[in-house]
Amino acid sequence: MNIKEIDDQIQVMISTADELKRLGEDFPALYRNVARIQASLKMLELNISDIRELTGESN
């Protein structure tokens, strides 16, 4: 299992969500749905990103 590869994709999603939220300031349907997506992305960070450096795959 390549944690680095998975985490790289998670980081792309996090960046995308951050950008969408910025664009959604005047668009409640976008802003609030992205807020929920961000909470789900946080769960991916807890499950995967947090262990990237511990599994020796931080580079």
Added chain:
Amino acid sequence: MNTEQKYWNPVLETLPREKLHSLQLKKFRRIFTWTYENSRFHRKLYDEAGVTPEDIRSFEDIRRVPKVEKSMMRDIQRKDPFPYGDALCVPLEEVSEFRQTSGTTGQPVYQADTWQDWEWWAENWCYILWAQGYRPSDRVFLPFGYNIFVAFWAAHYAAEKLGCEVVPGGVLDTQARILKIEELRATAMMATPTYILGMADTARTKMNIDPTQLGIRRITCAGEPGASIPSTKKRMESAWNAKVFDHAGATEIGAWSYECGHQPGGMHVNEAMFLVEIEDMETGESIEEPGRKGKMVITALDRIGQPCVRFDAKDVIEWDPEPCPCGRTFRLIKGGVQGRADDITKVKGVLLSPAAIEEVVRDVEGLGDEYEVLVDRLGDIDRIKLKVELIPGAEDQVKSIEAILKDQLRLKTNLGYRIDFYDYGKLPRYEVKAKRFKDLRKK
């Protein structure tokens, strides 16, 4: 998705112990820093103790962090930011969930959660349900009226998240719930041990339905220690012809522990999400070695709205010396949560745990599922009365049952009891948490 995968998280649940410790230390530092910077209540507590985030470099440093007790949370609530008080770490508009404790040990405590916290609750329950064999093909029936208490809310969301079909059985009476299980062919359910036994009794005695034929394959229990008490677990498994699993969680903490499919006689602590410490009940000394009971101090490593950092939970637990054959590296607590430090009381100078009485009563054939224990005092002498029910047909066995009970209770609790027998159906029935232990000396 490979539903044969044993672990919800195949990396975290099998992480070598030293890496798990590194993860816990890193996460403790993170939640402690977050709490220090965002909660006025915690900041004051930590400043008074002279502990700052920079001080946390080892597990010994963690033990210098002051504990938080439930009474402290009671004191700050109903103040601004209303109603949670200044332990809240986020603006009020980020709070999406209100829950409160049941108030069993006093004034209920309010709990705020953000949507991220709520995802986290469900995530922790996913570890539990996956380990207990829940899969997308399951139809999960929840015979419980959801309300201001957290019970089974997160289980519902987690079951949905891992792909199960969830049937909310809230505002139905017991008979209607049993009929719905039969009608929909539910495969799993979750409830307190008291209610699981009560439902089976209702099905058999009032509906002429054999619960073993309803097709329930697995049951997850909460709220009471019964599913970790071997004799109670056996009764439930036999009544439903299903595997019965325990889990542990609390409003202020989260769902922190679970029994896996191997049913190893204990529960795994989800050590990727929680840091569990055990302290000697008298001295407060840290207990690392297996086989020694103490009270739990717990940190939820990722809960941000109203954090849980070194919470003095008062659950009595002990580490199991053996690893689990399931392959998880998360440590086991032997026999689950064995009681609460509040409930373990001295009777005639002997420490008595109500769970030990339950283990004996539920292991005696001829007795019903219900019982009550009353402790009172005559002059300076403590007395214990045990009320039990005979199942129909066992009326002529009173003498032999009484002898077995007295013998086993003496062996398991080192105390003598007066036994009162009642006809079947005469003792109170409970739908949620039962109150079977009554210490009248405290009045």
